[in-house]
Amino acid sequence: MYAISGYNKYVKDSEIDTNTCTKHMKKRIVYTCLPEAYGLVYDQLEEWSKLDIALVKVDQKYKFKDRSYIQYCAYMPTKINVNFDIKFEEAGRKAIMLGWGHVIKWREIEDKTDYNQNTLRYASTTIFSKKECKNYFDKPNLTDLIDNFMICTYEPGDLDDKGQVKRYRRKHIINLNDTTETAKRTVETDETKVFQGQDNITSSSMMFNATRRQGICQNDHGGPLISWVEGAEYIIGVASVFRVNSKSECIGPYLFTSTARNRIFIDCVLNEKNPAQNEKVQKRPQIPISNYRG
Numbered sequence: 356m357y358a359i360s361g362y363n364k365y366v367k368d369s370e371i372d373t374n375t376c377t378k379h380m381k382k383r384i385v386y387t388c389l390p391e392a393y394g395l396v397y398d399q400l401e402e403w404s405k406l407d408i409a410l411v412k413v414d415q416k417y418k419f420k421d422r423s424y425i426q427y428c429a430y431m432p433t434k435i436n437v438n439f440d441i442k443f444e445e446a447g448r449k450a451i452m453l454g455w456g457h458v459i460k461w462r463e464i465e466d467k468t469d470y471n472q473n474t475l476r477y478a479s480t481t482i483f484s485k486k487e488c489k490n491y492f493d494k495p496n497l498t499d500l501i502d503n504f505m506i507c508t509y510e511p512g513d514l515d516d517k518g519q520v521k522r523y524r525r526k527h528i529i530n531l532n533d534t535t536e537t538a539k540r541t542v543e544t545d546e547t548k549v550f551q552g553q554d555n556i557t558s559s560s561m562m563f564n565a566t567r568r569q570g571i572c573q574n575d576h577g578g579p580l581i582s583w584v585e586g587a588e589y590i591i592g593v594a595s596v597f598r599v600n601s602k603s604e605c606i607g608p609y610l611f612t613s614t615a616r617n618r619i620f621i622d623c624v625l626n627e628k629n630p631a632q633n634e635k636v637q638k639r640p641q642i643p644i645s646n647y648r649g
Contacts, residue, residue, distance in 0.1 A: 357381040358413050360432035361424035363475040365455045376428035382413035388624045390617070400596070405500055407595045408612045410624045435581075437625075438591040439618040443584055446484040449512045449520075450582040451477045452594060452611075456575030461603045471574055479512035479521070480569045480580075480609075488608045491598065497610075504616050506580060506592040509608040511569035518583040571597050572605035580611045590614060 359366070362376045371377045390406040417432065424431045438444070457470040488507035489498050501507060513521050571578065571594045580592035592611030600606050614621060 356384045358384055358411065360417065361428040361430055363429045365471050365473050365475075367469075379427045380424060382415060382417075384411045385414045386412040390620050400495060400497075404497075404596050404610070404612075405504060406612075406617070406620075407504075408593055408614075408617050408620070410621065435579075436584075436587055436589045437621060438582075438584070438589040438614050439622070441613070441615045443582060443589065444482060444506045444591055444613055444615060446482050448482045448582055449479070449514045450482060450508065450580050450591065451479050451512070451514055451516060452508075452571060452575070452578060452580050453477050454571060454575035454578035454594065456578070457572040457605065459572060459604050461573050461599045461605055463603060477516045478569050478571075479514045480508040481510045481512045483507040483509035483608050488610075491608050492610075497596075501610065504612060505595070506611045506613050507608050508570065508580070508611065514583075518586070518588065570605065570607045570609040 357371065357377070359377055359381055361380065364374075364376070366374045366377050371381065387409060388411070389409045393406040394403065419431060419433055421431065453475060455472050455475055458472065460470055462468065462470055485501055485505075485507055488509070489501050492498075492501065497505075515521050575594050575597075578594040579590045580594065582589055582591050592613050594609070595612050596610035598606045598608070
C-alpha cells in the first residue's frame with residue numbers, strides 16, 4: 356500500500372506503476388496504527404464506526420520543497436494543522452470535504468462500474484446540530500457514537516476551497532416611494548467575504564473542482580473535513596458514515612470521526628519515536644445504512 360501526495364487525479368490500482376506521478380513520487384506505507392479499542396465487525400455499523408480512524412507512516416520523510424512534484428504531479432504538498440479543540444466543531448461552522456468518490460450513487464455489489472471521479476473534488480458544507488443529527492440514526496442507535504466521537508454535517512456551506520465565502524450574485528429589492536406609487540427596482544451586486552490570514556492557505560487548494568452535492572458518498576471514506584481557524588487551514592474530521600436511500604443514492608446527514616475527540620490517540624502516534632513496523636494493515640468496510648431512508 357502506498358501514500359500519494361501532490362496529485363489531484365484518480366489513479367487506478369493497475370496504473371500506479373505506470374502513471375507518471377505515482378510511479379516517481381509514491382511512498383510505501385510501512386506502519387499502520389489503529390485505536391486499541393477499534394473493532395472491525397463488518398455488518399455492525401455501531402462497532403466499526405466507533406473509533407473509525409487510523410494513522411500511517413511511510414518509508415521516508417516528505418520533502419515539501421521538492422520540485423519533482425511539479426514535474427511529475429500537480430503541486431507541491433504541504434503540512435496541514437490537526438484540530439484538537441472541540442470548540443472548532445460546533446454546529447454552524449463552515450467546512451469543506453475532499454474526495455474522489457461517487458457523486459451520488461451507491462454501487463450495488465453486482466455493479467462493476469467505476470463511478471469514482473477523475474479529479475479530486477470538494478464540497479462545501481455546514482456542521483449540523485448533534486441533537487438534530489441523532490434523529491436520523493436510530494436503527495441502529497448511534498446516539499453515543501455521535502455524542503462521543505463524531506462531527507455531523509448536512510446542509511450545504513458557502514466556503515470555496517481556499518476558505519473564502521463563495522461569490523454570489525444577489526438580488527436586492529429597493530423601494531422607491533413617491534406620492535403616487537411604490538416602484539421596485541432590482542439591483543444585482545457581487546458580495547464576497549474573506550477569512551483573515553488567507554496568505555496561509557497553500558496554492559494546492561486551487562487544484563480542486565467543486566461538486567454539486569454537499570456530502571460524502573462511496574469511496575470518500577477516510578477523506579478530510581477541513582475548516583479554517585483564524586485564517587489557518589485545519590483538518591477537523593475524517594469521513595466515515597453516510598446514509599443511502601431507496602434509490603441507492605448517498606444522502607445526509609454525514610458523519611466524520613472527530614480529530615479533537617481522538618486527540619490522545621493522534622498525538623501519541625505522531626510523537627512516537629520508535630514504532631513497531633510489523634503491524635498489519637486493516638481495511639475497514641464502507642457499508643450503506645440500508646435501514647435509513649431519506
